[in-house]
Amino acid sequence: MASLKEMRTRIASVKATRKITKAMQMVAAAKLRRAQEAATAARPYAERMDTVLANLNRRVTNKAGASPLLVGTGKDQTHLLIVMTGERGLCGGFNTNIAKLARADAQRLTREGKTVKILNVGKKGADNLRRDFAKNIVDRVDLKAVKQLGFVNAEDISNRVFGMFDKGEFDIATLYFAEFKSVISQKPTALQLIPAKLPDAAPVASKVAEAVNEYEPSEEEILGVLLKRNISTQIFRGLLENNASFYGAQMSAMDSATRNAGDMINKLTIKYNRQRQANITKELIEIISGAEAL
C-alpha cells in the first residue's frame, strides 16, 4: 500500500494533468470554430467551380484531345497517395485512422503489382507510414509553421503534384483526408484527384441557360485551366476539412481525457480517505491497548 504522502502527490499530479487537458480542450474548441468557419467560407468557391466544370464537361465532347488530367495517362501502373494528417498528436485516433486507410490501399495496390508513391502532408502521417513504406515516400509537405491555412498552401502542394505528373512520375493520384462530419465523427476519405472525376449531373434548370453559353477562349482551353485549378481547390478543401477534423478529434480526445482524470481523482481520493481512516483507527487501537496494558 502506498503511503499517504505518495497518494497525495499522485492526486496532485492527476489534478495538474486534468487542468492541462481541460485547457487543451478549450483551445481546440476555439480553433475548431475558426477551422469550421474557414471550411464553410471556402464552400461557395468549390461549389461554383463544380457547376462550371460540370457544364463544361458536358459541352466538351471531344474527350480524346482533352487534358490528361481528365482522361488520365491511359495507364494505372503508378499510384500517388497524398496522405493528409495532422502535424501534432494528442487527438485520439485521428492520424492513425487516415494512415490506416492509406496503408490498406497501399498494401492492396502493392499486392496487385502496382507501384505506390506516397506524398505526406503533415508530420504524423509520415511517422506512421514510414514504418512500412519508408522507400515509397517521395516527399513530405510541412505545414507546422503555417498559422492560417491559405489557398497558397494548397497551391504549393498541387504544384508539386503537377510537377511530378508532367514528368510522368505517376498515373493516378488519390487524396487521403478526414472528412469533417461532426465534432465527434471524422471520416477518413479517399478522393481521386487525377484523372479528375467530374460531377456530371447538373441541375436541370441551368441546362437551358447553358445551351447558349459562349466561351472565351475556347471551351477546351478553359477546361484545361479549370481542371488544374479544381485540383488545387480540392486539395484546399481537403486541407480545411482535415484541419477542422483534427481539432474536432483533439477536442473529443481531450474531453474524454479530462473526464478520465476526474474519475481517477475520485477513485484516488476515496482510497486516500480510506487509508487515512485506517491509519487513525490503527493508532487509536494502539493507544487504547497501550493504556489497558498499564
Added chain:
Amino acid sequence: MAANFKFELVSPERILVSADVSEVLLPGADGDFTVLAGHAPVVSTLLPGTVRAVMADGIKRIYVHGGLAEVSPSSVTILAERAFITDEVDPRQLEKDLAEAETALKAADDDTARLHVNRAIQELKALVDAKRS
C-alpha cells in the same frame, strides 16, 4: 439608371463581394469587356488586372490575380484565385510589405522560398499599379 444585376466575387477562402451592381468591367483573356444587365451568357478566364464594379454607393475596384468569370443575363460570378479590394489596401502598408518582401528575397536561400517571395513581389507591384490607375 441602368438595371441592376447580381455580382459575386468568390475567392477560395471566402466570398469577397456580393452585391447588386449596374456595370462590371472585367479583364477577360481576350480583352477587357464590360457587362451590363442582360448580357449574353459568357464564361471567360480572366487575366491579372482590375475588376471595376459600379454599385449603388459608388465604384468598387478589385484586383484579381487570374480567375474565371461566369456571366449570365442576371448575374456575374467571378471565381478569383486571389483577390484584393483595391481601395481597402493601405498604400503605406503596401510599401512596407514590398520592402519586406524584397529583403526576404535577398535572404531566401532555397528555390521554393525564392519562388514564393517573387510571386508575392509581383502581386504587390501589380497592386501598386492598380492603386495608381
